[in-house]
Structures are given as C-alpha cells and as structure tokens.
Amino acid sequence: MQGELIDGRYRLETRLGGGGMGEVWSALDTRMLRPVAAKLVHAVPGMDTTQVEHRFMHEVRSAAALPHRHTVTVHDCGETLLAGRRYLYLVMERIDGETLANLFRGATPVPWYDVAHWGGQIATALSAAHKLGIVHRDVKPQNVMLTATGVIKVLDFGLAKFLGETLRVADLTVTGTAMGTFAYMSPEQCRGDSGIDHRADLYSLGCLLYEGLAGHPPFTNAAPHALLYQQVHEQPRPLPAGRAPAGLTDLVMHLLAKDPAHRPPDAATVVREVDRLLAAHRRPPHQPPAPAPGGATELDRLRAEAEREIAELRERATRDVMAVRAAAQQHAAARRQEADELFEETRTKAAQAASDFETALARRREQSERDIALRQARAEKRLAEIEHRAEQLRLEAEELRTDTERRARQTLETAQGQAVDILADANAKAERIRAMLAQLTGAEPSTPDRELPGRQSKG
Structure with missing residues (x-):
C-alpha cells in the first residue's frame, strides 16, 4: 500500500508496525505538507458499516478532545478503501x-x-483522561513513547474501547474475554467484568512500572489462559531488593492490588506520590572504613584522612546533587500544571488557526472555481458569436455552470460541428472568389463551384 492516498490527502510512506486488527504507517499530509502517523484499523466483515464507523468516530473524537502534553494530537479520522480492503483510519502527529x-x-x-x-x-495523562470519563483500557509499554525531548506520550486513547466493543458485537471474542494485552490487563478485565473504570488503568500502570524495575512484567506465561489465571488469582513476586526505594516498590505493589478498591483512588494520587518520592529521595551517607587493628602507620593515617575527606566531599557532592535534583523536580512539579494549561491553550489556538486556514482555503478554492467557470463561459460566448447559433450556445454556456459532464461533452461536440460548418462556408466563399477571378482574367476556374451536400452556401 506504499504510496497510496487516504482520503486523497495522506500519502502512505513506510509501514511502522502492525497487529491483528490494523497497521501503523508513517505518512505525509499533502495538504499541510507535514509528517503524520496513520493508524489503519481493519473493518470487521459482516457488521453494519454505518454502526461501526459511528462508534469509531465517537471514540476517536472523545479521545481527541483530550488536549494534554502527554497525549498525542489527533488530526483526522474516517473510513477509506485501500488495496481493495476497507479500513477505518486515524491520522495523528508523528x-x-x-x-x-x-x-x-x-x-x-x-x-x-x-x-x-x-x-x-x-x-498525569491518565488523570486528565479520567476526569473526562475516558478509560484507556490498554496501558502497556508498547503504547507509551518517550520523545527525543524526553516527554512521555501515551498512545491509542479510545481505540482499545472501540476494538473491544466492536469485536464483542461481531461475536469474534470468547464470551467473558476482554480486549487488551494479557500481561498488562487488570483482573477485572481478565474476568470480562462489566463497568470497567479508571482503576483498571492504574493496575496496567503498575504492570508497566514493575517491568521497568524488574525487566519483565509481573506475570509471564506462554499460555494465554494460564496468564489470565495468574492475573486474577496469583500475587506477583516481590521486586528485586535494592532496585528502587521502598516507597516506589510499595507504590507499584499498591497499584497491583487484585481488588480495585485496594488500589490508589485515582491517577492524581499516583502523580503526587511519585513527585514526593523523587523529591524526598536521598542516598545513604558514605561510611569510611574502620581503622586497622593494632594501630596505623603515618601513611595509613594520612590515607585514612584522605579517604575520609574524599568520602566527605563525595557525600557533600551527593547531597548537593540530590538537593538540586529535588529542587528541580519540585519546581517542575509546581510548573507542570501551568505548562499543561499553557499547552492546552496553545493547542486550542493552533486548532482554531488550522480551522480558519482550512475555511479560508476552501473559500479561495471556491472563488478559483467560480473564476474558471466564468472564463470558460466567456470563451464559449465568444465562440457562439462567431457561429450561427450564437443565442443557443450562450444559453448552453450559462447552463454549463451547474450541468453535468455529459452536458459539457454534448456542448463540445456541437461546437465542433459548427466549426466544420464555418470551415465549409469559408471554402465555398473561396471557390466563388476563384471563379470570379477566373472570369475577370478569362481563365477557367481550377475547381467547379459547388455546394456541400445537405448545406446551403452562405453569400
């Protein structure tokens, strides 16, 4: 499908990845001349096309209404036909x-x-989404990107819910099975419970943090049913000792509680706890080695003093670094809300500017089309003045503004016929002039003066 256009606008360039329900491509917005990412979702065969597209548009638009620094900007969505297959598409920032x-x-x-x-x-992104009633349902490391500037972006808001509901309606999932990735699914999702709420995202976040600290998710099993059983009934192994501060490991295990009621109440609580941990962390002070038994030589004493001074300098430097880091993190936490508000305001203004640009572009396009139609009408009117059916062609030229392609071809064929008449008329006049010249000079005309069959010569 490389090189194909979506909706006559987005040109597919490179396939970035894919799964059972769709593909992700890098693409070029040929109208705005900007790089974008296009997610193509396979349409489910046998389902009502209008119903599926309506559900897709509803979920995507709900997610697109989430302007946040840690979410992806959605540019467009809809339905298209590529390589003979129907897709639902989502265009977002690359x-x-x-x-x-x-x-x-x-x-x-x-x-x-x-x-x-x-x-x-x-x-932070989940907290903003949950306040709008949006539950992600598929938080996992594959759906989180770290940008080149160090900013986290959470992908696929709204898609997990759409895919899960669509597959259930189409009877393509086993009864009681939820849509998602088993290694990061909450117990209530694994059971197929109804009324999944924001706390399912918190459990998935706990699985993601566990993997970041341990190098693997809390539960791993090649058999899907065994993995589902572990998520519902088993407790994860403790995180490796010394891998992270106790406060962070406690937070991860808190997020991994089987009962949603035993998890943190909301994502904002998690944000505050993480900020507190980062700001309050201090490394243990360095302990100098104990003196050797039986006394020490002068060299040993000097070495010990030097080591103590080095230890003190290292400890002081460590405290200074951690203090600066803590102050920077506190400052970042204090400015995060302000930055998010500024980002949302900027994003809103950018969206309005883009909308205004699209409107102005549409108006210019309409004006250009009107100008082209006007010039075409004037040209056809001029041709009609030359031909004997001037009045009829003028009326036809006026009707061309709203007529179909069939009327345009018919008018063109009529114009060509009239041009033949003019040419025949000119030839006949030329013959008469030759005859008159021949009479004046006394020579015989080169060709007889005759009229075209079916046409009366014009004098």
Whole structure:
C-alpha cells in the first residue's frame, strides 16, 4: 500500500508496525505538507458499516478532545478503501522517539528514577483522561513513547474501547474475554467484568512500572489462559531488593492490588506520590572504613584522612546533587500544571488557526472555481458569436455552470460541428472568389463551384 492516498490527502510512506486488527504507517499530509502517523484499523466483515464507523468516530473524537502534553494530537479520522480492503483510519502527529517496550528491553537496566519519572507523566495523562470519563483500557509499554525531548506520550486513547466493543458485537471474542494485552490487563478485565473504570488503568500502570524495575512484567506465561489465571488469582513476586526505594516498590505493589478498591483512588494520587518520592529521595551517607587493628602507620593515617575527606566531599557532592535534583523536580512539579494549561491553550489556538486556514482555503478554492467557470463561459460566448447559433450556445454556456459532464461533452461536440460548418462556408466563399477571378482574367476556374451536400452556401 506504499504510496497510496487516504482520503486523497495522506500519502502512505513506510509501514511502522502492525497487529491483528490494523497497521501503523508513517505518512505525509499533502495538504499541510507535514509528517503524520496513520493508524489503519481493519473493518470487521459482516457488521453494519454505518454502526461501526459511528462508534469509531465517537471514540476517536472523545479521545481527541483530550488536549494534554502527554497525549498525542489527533488530526483526522474516517473510513477509506485501500488495496481493495476497507479500513477505518486515524491520522495523528508523528512522534520521534522510542517506545518504553524498546527501552525496557535494552542492554542496560533503566535507572529507577527514570522509570518513576516516566510513570508520573503517564499517570498525569491518565488523570486528565479520567476526569473526562475516558478509560484507556490498554496501558502497556508498547503504547507509551518517550520523545527525543524526553516527554512521555501515551498512545491509542479510545481505540482499545472501540476494538473491544466492536469485536464483542461481531461475536469474534470468547464470551467473558476482554480486549487488551494479557500481561498488562487488570483482573477485572481478565474476568470480562462489566463497568470497567479508571482503576483498571492504574493496575496496567503498575504492570508497566514493575517491568521497568524488574525487566519483565509481573506475570509471564506462554499460555494465554494460564496468564489470565495468574492475573486474577496469583500475587506477583516481590521486586528485586535494592532496585528502587521502598516507597516506589510499595507504590507499584499498591497499584497491583487484585481488588480495585485496594488500589490508589485515582491517577492524581499516583502523580503526587511519585513527585514526593523523587523529591524526598536521598542516598545513604558514605561510611569510611574502620581503622586497622593494632594501630596505623603515618601513611595509613594520612590515607585514612584522605579517604575520609574524599568520602566527605563525595557525600557533600551527593547531597548537593540530590538537593538540586529535588529542587528541580519540585519546581517542575509546581510548573507542570501551568505548562499543561499553557499547552492546552496553545493547542486550542493552533486548532482554531488550522480551522480558519482550512475555511479560508476552501473559500479561495471556491472563488478559483467560480473564476474558471466564468472564463470558460466567456470563451464559449465568444465562440457562439462567431457561429450561427450564437443565442443557443450562450444559453448552453450559462447552463454549463451547474450541468453535468455529459452536458459539457454534448456542448463540445456541437461546437465542433459548427466549426466544420464555418470551415465549409469559408471554402465555398473561396471557390466563388476563384471563379470570379477566373472570369475577370478569362481563365477557367481550377475547381467547379459547388455546394456541400445537405448545406446551403452562405453569400
């Protein structure tokens, strides 16, 4: 499908990935000349097309109404036909960065403070979504990207709910099975409970943080049913000792509570706890080695004093660094809401500017079309003045503004016939002039003066 156009506007460039229900492509918005990402969702065969598209548009528009620094800007959505197959499409901003899935599987472990910082940004996006009644339902490392500027972006808001409801309506899922990724699904999703709320996203966030700290999700099993059983009935193993501060490991285990009522009440609570942990963290002071038994030589004493001074300098530097980091994190936390509000305001203004530009562009396009139609009408009117059916062609030219392509072809054929008449008339006049010249000069005309069959010569 490379090179094909979606809705005559978005040109597919490179396939970035895909799954059972769709594909993701890098694309170019040929109208705005900007890079975008296009998610193509396979339409479900046998279902009512209007109903599915309506549900898709509703969920995507609800998610698009979530202007936030840690979510992806949605530009467009709709339905299209590509390579003979029907797709629902979602066009969004293209993000340069890495998914957390790739970062978690890197050669070196991710520092715990990065995992916590990313988790706080994810929770910030979830908090904004939950306030609007939007539950993600598929929070996982593959759906979270870290941009080149260090900002977390949560992907696919609204799609998990749409896919789950659509598949159930189409009877394509086993009764009681929820849509999602088993390794990160909450117990209530695994059971297929009704009324899934925002606390399911908190459990999935706990699975993501657990993987960032341990290097693997809390439960891993190649058999899907066994994995579902673990999510519902088993407790995850404790996180590796010393991998992260106790406060962070406690928060992760709190998020992984089987009963939604035993988890944090909301994502905003998680954000506050992460900010507190990052701001309050201090490394234990360095302890100098004990003196050697039996006394120490002068060199040993000097070495011990030097080591103590180095230890003190290291401890002081560590305290200074942590103090600066804590102050920076506190400042960032204090400015986060202000930045989010500014971002939302900017995004709203940008959306309005884009809408105004589209409206102005449409008006200019309409004016250009009217100008083209006017010039065409004037040209045809001029041709009608030359031909003997001037009045009829003038009326036909006026009707061309609203007539169909069939009328345009008919008018063109009529014009061509009239041009033949004019040519025949000119030839006849030329013959008469030759005859007159021949009479005046006394020579015989080169060709007899005759009229075209079926046409009367004009004098």
